[in-house]
Amino acid sequence: MNRAIVIGGGLHGLSTALHLARMPGWQVTVLERRHVGRHSSGVNAGGVRRLGRDLREIALSMVAWEMWSNISALVGDDCGFQPGGQVKVAENAAELGKLEARAAQVRALGWTHEEVVDQAEVRRLLPAIAPHVVGALVCHGDGSADPMRTVMAFRRAAQEAGATIIEGSGVTAIERSGAGTLRVVTEEGTHEAERVANCAGAWATRIARMAGEEIPCGVKASMMIVTERLPHFCTPTVGPTGRALSFKQTVAGTVVIGGGHQGLNDPERETSTVLFGNLAHAARIAAELFPCVKGARIMRTWTGTEARTPDEIPVIGESRTMPGLFHSFGYSGHGFQLSPAAGAAVAELIARGATNLPVAPFTQRRFDA
Amino acid sequence: MSTDVDLLIVGAGPAGMAAAVTARSRGLTVLLLDENAGPGGQVHRGIEHRAAKDEQDADGAKLAAALRSSAVETRFRATLWAVEPGGKVFWSEEGAARSAVAGRILLCTGATERPLPIPGWTLPGVMTVGAAQIALKTAGLKPQGDVWIAGQGPLLWLYAKQAVEAGGRLAGIVDLSHGIPPAALRHLPRALMAPGYLLKGLAWQRRVKRAGVRVIHAEEIRAEGEGRLARIVVDGTEHAADLLLLHDGVVPNTQITRAIPGCAHDWDAVQACWKPRLDAWGNTTAEGVMVAGDGGGIGGARAAAHAGRLAALEAARALGRMTEDQRNAEAGTERLALNRQLAARPFLDALFPPRPVTAIPDETIICRCEEVTAGKVREAVTLGCLGSNQTKAFTRTGMGPCQGRVCGPVVHAVIAAARGVDPAQVDPFRTRFPTKPLTLGELAALAE
Numbered sequence: 001m002n003r004a005i006v007i008g009g010g011l012h013g014l015s016t017a018l019h020l021a022r023m024p025g026w027q028v029t030v031l032e033r034r035h036v037g038r039h040s041s042g043v044n045a046g047g048v049r050r051l052g053r054d055l056r057e058i059a060l061s062m063v064a065w066e067m068w069s070n071i072s073a074l075v076g077d078d079c080g081f082q083p084g085g086q087v088k089v090a091e092n093a094a095e096l097g098k099l100e101a102r103a104a105q106v107r108a109l110g111w112t113h114e115e116v117v118d119q120a121e122v123r124r125l126l127p128a129i130a131p132h133v134v135g136a137l138v139c140h141g142d143g144s145a146d147p148m149r150t151v152m153a154f155r156r157a158a159q160e161a162g163a164t165i166i167e168g169s170g171v172t173a174i175e176r177s178g179a180g181t182l183r184v185v186t187e188e189g190t191h192e193a194e195r196v197a198n199c200a201g202a203w204a205t206r207i208a209r210m211a212g213e214e215i216p217c218g219v220k221a222s223m224m225i226v227t228e229r230l231p232h233f234c235t236p237t238v239g240p241t242g243r244a245l246s247f248k249q250t251v252a253g254t255v256v257i258g259g260g261h262q263g264l265n266d267p268e269r270e271t272s273t274v275l276f277g278n279l280a281h282a283a284r285i286a287a288e289l290f291p292c293v294k295g296a297r298i299m300r301t302w303t304g305t306e307a308r309t310p311d312e313i314p315v316i317g318e319s320r321t322m323p324g325l326f327h328s329f330g331y332s333g334h335g336f337q338l339s340p341a342a343g344a345a346v347a348e349l350i351a352r353g354a355t356n357l358p359v360a361p362f363t364q365r366r367f368d369a
Numbered sequence: 370m371s372t373d374v375d376l377l378i379v380g381a382g383p384a385g386m387a388a389a390v391t392a393r394s395r396g397l398t399v400l401l402l403d404e405n406a407g408p409g410g411q412v413h414r415g416i417e418h419r420a421a422k423d424e425q426d427a428d429g430a431k432l433a434a435a436l437r438s439s440a441v442e443t444r445f446r447a448t449l450w451a452v453e454p455g456g457k458v459f460w461s462e463e464g465a466a467r468s469a470v471a472g473r474i475l476l477c478t479g480a481t482e483r484p485l486p487i488p489g490w491t492l493p494g495v496m497t498v499g500a501a502q503i504a505l506k507t508a509g510l511k512p513q514g515d516v517w518i519a520g521q522g523p524l525l526w527l528y529a530k531q532a533v534e535a536g537g538r539l540a541g542i543v544d545l546s547h548g549i550p551p552a553a554l555r556h557l558p559r560a561l562m563a564p565g566y567l568l569k570g571l572a573w574q575r576r577v578k579r580a581g582v583r584v585i586h587a588e589e590i591r592a593e594g595e596g597r598l599a600r601i602v603v604d605g606t607e608h609a610a611d612l613l614l615l616h617d618g619v620v621p622n623t624q625i626t627r628a629i630p631g632c633a634h635d636w637d638a639v640q641a642c643w644k645p646r647l648d649a650w651g652n653t654t655a656e657g658v659m660v661a662g663d664g665g666g667i668g669g670a671r672a673a674a675h676a677g678r679l680a681a682l683e684a685a686r687a688l689g690r691m692t693e694d695q696r697n698a699e700a701g702t703e704r705l706a707l708n709r710q711l712a713a714r715p716f717l718d719a720l721f722p723p724r725p726v727t728a729i730p731d732e733t734i735i736c737r738c739e740e741v742t743a744g745k746v747r748e749a750v751t752l753g754c755l756g757s758n759q760t761k762a763f764t765r766t767g768m769g770p771c772q773g774r775v776c777g778p779v780v781h782a783v784i785a786a787a788r789g790v791d792p793a794q795v796d797p798f799r800t801r802f803p804t805k806p807l808t809l810g811e812l813a814a815l816a817e
Contacts (some may be wrong), residue, residue, distance in 0.1 A: 035759075099726075132758075148762050225809070225812075227809065228806070232576045257809075264454065266455075266630075269631075272452070273453065273454060273630050273631050274453075274801075274802060275450050275453060276453065276802070276812065276815065277457075277466075277468075277815060277816075279812065280814075281816045283809045283810075283812040283813040283816070286809060286813075287809050287810055291808050294808065294810035294813070295808050295810060296808060296809050297770070297806035297808055297811075298771065298800045298803055298807055298808065298809060298812060299769075299770065299806065300768075300772065301801055301803065302801055303801060313374060
């Protein structure tokens with residue numbers, strides 16, 4: 001039996017653990033410093049989005065979308081996935097031009113999931129949208145899921161597949177033993193394993209540093225708003241082209257607003273704080289795109305801490321200083337959708353040393369230049 | 370960050386009024402925010418518009434008059450909804466969001482009623498004693514018809530006395546307390562240092578009984594009716610009821626302090642509530658944020674005023690307007706007076722412990738906003754939820770418009786009892802700003 005330790009009980013750690021535990025001959029232990037889904041995995045906006053992805057991410061995102069389309073088969077729960085579509089609206093002719101160029105670029109790579117639509121079609125998709133919107137880029141089949149429910153489903157599925165999840169166990173060191181295995185040291189004890197996955201999110205660079213590897217990566221604390229329940233007025237998840245916003249109405253009727261407006265981040269104390277002066281911009285853009293929400297009462301605001309790489313795409317690959325350690329972090333605020341596929345890729349890298357899944361663009365070697 | 374004001378005070382009850390006047394007299398610029406139309410807070414509500422009838426009213430009228438004749442800037446109908454690190458404060462006023470940066474922030478947000486969930490308490494016709502008291506003080510609404518009061522605690526008797534004196538009618542009081550528990554007696558000698566308190570409490574009870582109000586000592590009460598309250602069932606006996614007022618004591622209002630990063634709270638086993646961790650001057654563990662009055666632990670109106678003045682002196686010291694020696698000298702008599710006021714507290718706290726939550730039947734709703742029952746919360750515990758926040762994610766309890774303001778203490782207590790652990794080990798709801806709902810439009814107006 002081979003042993004693997006997954007550091008981090010977020011969605012990427014749980015997905016990696018699930019896929020690996022289902023492979024024959026692997027005994028998997030997840031070490032989570034606090035509790036499963038404590039940070040960005042549990043509090044993100046739940047966007048299941050291929051639309052507008054970095055061109056290097058599209059292939060992996062397509063694999064993930066296939067998995068989302070039948071997510072019950074993977075984890076035994078639908079994770080609250082609602083494929084209501086994702087729409088990026090153009091607020092003027094120049095923005096519509098940008099969207100057309102983008103669609104052409106994606107088509108040139110052989111993908112067909114993004115489609116430009118005119119003003120009449122936007123109105124049909126989004127009856128409540130402001131009149132100044134002139135068109136949009138649409139991806140049918142995208143949508144959103146319930147983040148905490150997704151985390152719990154992946155947790156349950158990983159455990160049923162035989163993985164052990166230890167919460168309240170923070171890693172303090174990683175070292176190589178005389179026998180060639182890796183030793184993961186926590187305050188409670190030491191775990192020995194043939195392979196280790198670093199899925200520690202905003203704290204993953206610290207784990208890499210324990211293995212003697214410096215990978216450029218910062219942190220971000222995106223802020224979110226949820227309103228009171230409103231009558232149903234919007235099915236797709238919506239964002240503008242020239243400004244930062246993500247906007248969706250949940251099945252319960254609440255409106256969830258994000259878009260990457262940044263709060264105050266304190267990774268040392270593992271906290272982040274809402275800055276209302278910044279969050280006000282999200283509220284303003286939301287009210288300008290959907291005038292009907294102007295009077296909606298805000299119920300809650302929050303932030304979550306997440307890793308952000310310099311080019312805002314993740315790091316997936318084996319450590320160059322400590323073979324046997326595999327990184328998967330730096331999803332930069334859009335890793336939720338990728339998690340089923342990224343976990344599968346990391347599990348294959350661990351078990352077979354190679355994968356056919358399209359993760360080559362995410363090697364940390366890209367920062368060497 | 371440059372500041373707009375030296376000291377920003379939230380809440381114009383006894384603590385806030387006393388603190389504002391003291392701070393201003395020491396040369397600080399002071400901005401005082403309050404949700405209500407005028408000063409007074411809950412205990413002295415509407416004090417400028419009614420005649421002072423007793424000593425408590427006289428205290429309030431004096432504080433309000435001092436506030437009005439000071440140069441404190443007051444903003445009424447102003448609702449604070451966020452405090453950020455660095456002293457930036459946000460509030461809403463006349464439908465618009467505003468903000469200011471303060472050198473120190475003093476929260477005097479008082480107490481809130483501990484809910485008393487009984488079967489049928491969500492029926493129209495059932496409300497809290499506190500709400501009835503507001504109606505009495507602000508609109509002169511006197512209880513009429515078959516009005517029952519049930520529960521326990523000093524405020525219950527105070528309201529009953531006020532209602533009777535105002536000419537209201539009460540069908541009866543269902544006293545759910547358990548007499549004087551032996552644990553209370555050992556605090557009695559100290560309590561006698563502040564005899565005014567105890568005598569006042571006894572006088573309230575005597576006044577109510579003299580007015581012919583029936584008092585039933587009971588273990589259990591249910592509210593029943595078709596679509597609205599029609600009767601109460603007290604230990605198996607039915608009584609007709611038009612209005613039922615519930616009360617189970619008060620707890621510090623920690624909605625704001627719990628949302629401030631780095632502001633530590635401790636469980637108070639005697640008062641069975643969470644309190645912000647304060648030093649002797651009212652400093653919390655969050656830089657620049659202070660608390661005075663019942664919001665830091667229940668002590669009553671007079672104690673609150675003393676604590677407010679002490680906090681104001683400390684704010685003046687922290688802002689460099691007086692030395693430590695000056696502060697200590699000026700604080701001397703305030704502190705003695707505060708200690709005297711607090712002398713009776715341990716006895717009162719032991720006398721009125723909250724009703725045990727094991728008495729709440731499974732089918733009783735404890736989160737009114739999301740209609741979550743006690744049984745549902747207990748079930749979440751058996752599924753592995755250890756604290757209030759996990760239970761929130763599982764059951765939606767505390768996710769509605771009140772954001773746990775109402776149900777928080779009960780959800781917390783039910784989880785602790787179901788787990789069979791010390792309540793101190795169970796986390797309370799994490800609160801989030803905005804602590805009071807504001808609209809997207811109001812927030813949008815703050816974007817530069």
